[in-house]
Amino acid sequence: MSGFFGFDTSLPERGGQRGGGGQQQFSGFQASNVDETFALGGAGEEEDLAVYTWGEGGMGGGGLLEGGDELNDETFGDDLGEISNNFQFSSQPAPASTAKGKIASTQSRYKPKPVSDPFAFSEDDFYSSRPTKKTTTAKAPSRPKPPTAQSGSVENLWNKPAVSSPAWGTAPSSMTKPTPPPSASYPSQPPPGHIKSLEEIEAEMAQMAIPSTSAAAPTQQKVLSLEEIEKQMVEQIEPPRQATPQQPAPPREATPTQVPGLAGSGYASQQALLDSMFPELGKGPSSALGGSTPAFPPGPRQEGQPQPPHPPQPSPEELARMEELHKRITSKIQSMAKYNNLMGSSDKDFITRIQLSQLATADPYTSDFYAQVFSALKRRRMIAEGQGDGPTVVQVGAGMGLGVGGPVGNRFGKMGQNTMTKLSTQVKKLVENRAQHQKVTNTAALQGALGRVTRGNAAAPRPVLAIPTSNKPENRPASQLNQQTGIHRAALTKKQVMFALEELYDAILELEQMRREAPPPTAMEEIEIWHAKCQAKVDIIWRRLMVMEPLDISNPHPFISLINPIKGQKLFPRLLRHLPHTQSITLLSLLIATYTQLDVVSRAPPPPVADASLLTKADRLDRAKREAETDNFLQFVIPGVDMIINRCGLGLVAGMLAISAQRSEVWRVAATRPGVALYTALLSKAQSLIRSPTPDPMNPQPNQQVDPAELEQWSKTFTYFLHVLLPHLNDLFPSSVAQKAAFGPGAYLIGGDAVSDREGQEMERREAEVWGFVAVLAVNAAEEDQTNLVAALREKILHTVQSSRHPNVSPARAEMKLRNVNMFLNGLGLDASMIE
């Protein structure tokens, strides 16, 4: 249907028709179906919907599946009847048709006013008007012609073009089009004096069915002008007359929704409701309605019959009838008006439906990644907690689905499973259609021939539903950075690091997506292909990690550069999950060998100062940043490191410790929190391997006896390590470092009682890390080394124990201090309580 939202915007054409003799009025007159009038043209609604559901060119006019409207009551609940009854004129055939007759006749004289919009936004209109629209479109071209004969005859029946002109003639001129002279309106009309038989009339009415529907769109425009008309009407009140000459049945057939479904269930009750709302109206039209729709109530017809001879004069009956119709319409409009700005529950459901249709995507993991993964994670959590639930993705086709998102299955209220399935078939169809369409209009061949082919301008808007056709193969060198030659080169710049990290993230995301799309375990070939693809991806990631670059290629090593920013640290655990064991060992060796290059080690946060106000702002920010980096490193990287170390044998652990001792000054590394964490992990793993040769319950090889050679190597390495470390042991403790770093008045504050309890406890927590480390040292050390160890730490131990007994130290902190010391002492079979 042409026109804007179903309005006939083609004024000139209408003018032509008018000139041609006023049939248009009459076609409107009869054709008017109230539901069409109020529904605002199904076309408008249809177009809206088309936009929402991607009903584009490929779909054709009525492409969307829209069956089973009888179930709407079920789907949307019966509260439909409560509010929206007022809007649902379609369910009330007889009054509707009469009312409509009036509207139409007035309408043809007034300019369109689109104000009736709100009505069409109710869902009921949406549904009821859709089929109507189809028929309308189909028949639209024939509109101008058919009405001539029939409308003329009907008018004969009603015999009042003439009636209407005096009645409406006084309407505001600004809104009127000139009324065509009555005589011009029925060229093909039988002589005025001719009286038709009932059969003739009925036959004509039946014929009128088709043209009447097609004329619906133009008619609807006049609705609003009624108020003015009504004013005038009021002045001319005459006794109402029962007359509903038009037979509504034939037009109805063109709008399938209305007939059978409504008549059965909701119709009767709605009728009753309307009757109760308009009791005075109920008598006349509804009687005709309720019955077998007699074409003419005998009484009025008798009266009406004599009139045809004098068409130009308005008969009192005509006026009365029209006036009654107008009153009815007005009262209806008024009764509806109070709901004008409110949404009924059906309106809300309608919007929900639109919203629901938005959930359909080509690839739920692409356009709806967050919701999909989030709900998947949530589901896993819930299942772990023993709660079941429904699926989150409603699969529509291969790689196509509805992302429902949240964990709640049926959260669309009354829009139940029914709607969901209906919708998914629609979407499926849409997708297939679109896929075909895309194949045809593939512009890839033109790419580059005319420069860059841009997507999405006014002429060729970007399709709402774009199905990815192919993935471009990556044809850039695996690592641009590898192209440089030479043994030494500059460290990666910050920008390079960030780019490299983003590429890594992309690769990881793709890999994770691949893993998620694992084929079913039965399809052997697919699984092999899938494995190969995953492996290829892992290789790419491995290359991008640049772990295999020569150790001294730059300072920091490219891999260390990657892991320095917090972003890279966060990537670390996800990376490890995909790397095979050997590669992760390689990675760990590299990490340990270049540990000193890590920002968190080389630029470890300085010891805290007693008075933060002594620092400049930049200084404070820098400290905060370094603290944050360290915290993140401990949170993200160290667990991964622990995991790899746990899979190592003693020989490997010894080797790693040796590398570290060789390549770095261990006391410097050990003075940082990441260093302490690393060494603690290494040493405790070694100890557990030495103590219990078969420590791994997951790996029940009966005798994993520690190789004596490995043991030998370990003890040698460890002894060396300990001796390097011993002179610096006191410097490992943060409190000692802070004490040393403090100067001026701060020196008295630090470690003293002035420090707030919260900061103090934080300090103890960090001390605990170091105490844990020295405890592991003690456990690993041979006996004479243990004595050395205690000697080196003697002062520290005494100081800590004493300060824990100081009255100014809070009990909580004192307890922490004692626990810290005991961690170490217990390893040696001692206890803090033995110290006086």
Add this chain to the structure above:
Amino acid sequence: MLIFSFFKTLTDQVITVELKNDLSITGTLKSVDQFLNIRLDGISVEDPERHPHMLAVKNCFIRGSVVRYVRMAARSVDTTLLEDATRREAKEAKK
């Protein structure tokens, strides 16, 4: 679609929507669409004295364009995932 996707995960959670007219509405998010229109249930208004007309309203539909802020509990947001989703979105846009 990223933000839309994000808001979908907030359904059935209590959020506070601050409108551009300074009206702040707290309620359970029932649904959201691609325009970020929001349906709230069981709503309460932050400053009822200033907005007495909202007292009787139990649920509402908010047009997305009038929303200034949406406040939600931090634990209902997975930041890492959101970052990843952003990456994917950016990649899609580049294609």
